[in-house]
Amino acid sequence: MAAHPDAAMAAHPRAPQPSPRRGWPTLDAPQTIITALVLFVLVYWLQGEDTNPADALEVLYVVPIALLALRFGLRGGLAGALVALAAIATYDFASGVFDVSLLGNLSWALAFLLLGTLLGRFVDHRRRLEAEASRYFEESLDLLATADTSGRFTRLNTAWERTLGYSTETLCSRPFIEFVHPDDRELTNLEDTAVASGSRDAIGFRNRYRAANGSYRWLEWSGHTSGLGGAVHAVARDVTLLHEAEEQLANHAHVLESEVSSRTRELEDARAKTLHRLALVAEYRDDDTFQHTQRVGETAAAMAVRLGLPAEQAGLLREAAPLHDVGKIAIPDRILLKPGKLSAEEFGVVKTHAAIGAHILTGSGSPVLQMATVIAESHHERWDGGGYPCGLAGKAIPLVGRIVAVADAFDALTHERPYKSAWPVEDAVDEIQRGAGSHFDPSVVSAFLATQDDLVAAAGTGRRPLRSRGGLRGRAAKPLKRTTT
Numbered sequence: 001m002a003a004h005p006d007a008a009m010a011a012h013p014r015a016p017q018p019s020p021r022r023g024w025p026t027l028d029a030p031q032t033i034i035t036a037l038v039l040f041v042l043v044y045w046l047q048g049e050d051t052n053p054a055d056a057l058e059v060l061y062v063v064p065i066a067l068l069a070l071r072f073g074l075r076g077g078l079a080g081a082l083v084a085l086a087a088i089a090t091y092d093f094a095s096g097v098f099d100v101s102l103l104g105n106l107s108w109a110l111a112f113l114l115l116g117t118l119l120g121r122f123v124d125h126r127r128r129l130e131a132e133a134s135r136y137f138e139e140s141l142d143l144l145a146t147a148d149t150s151g152r153f154t155r156l157n158t159a160w161e162r163t164l165g166y167s168t169e170t171l172c173s174r175p176f177i178e179f180v181h182p183d184d185r186e187l188t189n190l191e192d193t194a195v196a197s198g199s200r201d202a203i204g205f206r207n208r209y210r211a212a213n214g215s216y217r218w219l220e221w222s223g224h225t226s227g228l229g230g231a232v233h234a235v236a237r238d239v240t241l242l243h244e245a246e247e248q249l250a251n252h253a254h255v256l257e258s259e260v261s262s263r264t265r266e267l268e269d270a271r272a273k274t275l276h277r278l279a280l281v282a283e284y285r286d287d288d289t290f291q292h293t294q295r296v297g298e299t300a301a302a303m304a305v306r307l308g309l310p311a312e313q314a315g316l317l318r319e320a321a322p323l324h325d326v327g328k329i330a331i332p333d334r335i336l337l338k339p340g341k342l343s344a345e346e347f348g349v350v351k352t353h354a355a356i357g358a359h360i361l362t363g364s365g366s367p368v369l370q371m372a373t374v375i376a377e378s379h380h381e382r383w384d385g386g387g388y389p390c391g392l393a394g395k396a397i398p399l400v401g402r403i404v405a406v407a408d409a410f411d412a413l414t415h416e417r418p419y420k421s422a423w424p425v426e427d428a429v430d431e432i433q434r435g436a437g438s439h440f441d442p443s444v445v446s447a448f449l450a451t452q453d454d455l456v457a458a459a460g461t462g463r464r465p466l467r468s469r470g471g472l473r474g475r476a477a478k479p480l481k482r483t484t485t
Contacts, residue, residue, distance in 0.1 A: 147234070181207065184208050198225045303406065303448055304403060319368045374401060382440075399444075406441075409435075
């Protein structure tokens, strides 16, 4: 876009325009006709009074020349006069050979006038077109330029003086690349070569030109080659203000992006802390270490990686898994903390925590809470279909629910609760392995076994489990979770 005219004129006051020179006086069409009639009458009278008809005829020949000069100006008149003189010379030669009457003389004069008028009209029309084009060229607010194959400007309009402060003579006296910013010269040469060769036109090319005051102005170019000697005709616009505005917007966008990133991190931290505290609400009554939710999240994430889930999904699972038992906040203490076995009615109340947790978490647009909703509702489903609350079986159970089911069961077995003592890690690992295919997804159990060294370290036993024990053969099976009486 071109710079605003007011801004351009404020930066570079417009150079005073030279007053038009007084040209050759011309006549309009009616004046020409009247003058022609007067001249013809005068010539006819002179011819009648002149004793020498030849002299009168010579005067007659002046008529078309005079009319051309008066009608079309000096250039048109001279051009027409040359044609008329050539015709007169032809006529003089013919009159010496043939008998030419007075009517013939008049006919020749009219023919000369007609021929000269047509030629003069053409010359005058061309002159006016050139004057009009020159006026538009000089008065354009855009920077108009023509450059030759040597890399110099051959013609510039006065807009260059207003924009850069140099005279057009100065700009044309040196290769234009000398005025280009050093950092832009390579691209400018490549662009000029491509346009001059005719391979393509320049559209929207930008570079910086040095002004007379030492500053640089950003110019945006459009140009093409004329195909005649490789001359390039181009139009440039001063887009310095636009370029600076674009840079400010880009910088502002960068600052905004940085601010948004910072605020996003703060919101993510706040959200993580909120989710952590929400998980603590569910566990603080039956886990005096307050670490159960964190351990389940870490174990579930490690298993997810073993199962080939993307790192992003594993990260979401690490945050969502701790909320699996958030529904327990609705379970009365007399049931949740009961040291003995539960009645069938009490166990039915406990089982409602899965649906309650899903109800608490549902409806959020957060990916973490959406995953936590699925986990809360499905982590007590069984592979064989005997779980709750929906009785899902096999792969109908969401994968994240199957993963958290194993991580939650293992952590519950290896840590003390009001209603049970902690199991040895080896026994807990065997119990998980024994539940593969009935309680748990076999592929998830395999992933759990592949990560059990890390789980042992997290449990703090320092002992290595035996992976090939194949269950607790000959020993009484211990319950994975609270059961009825």
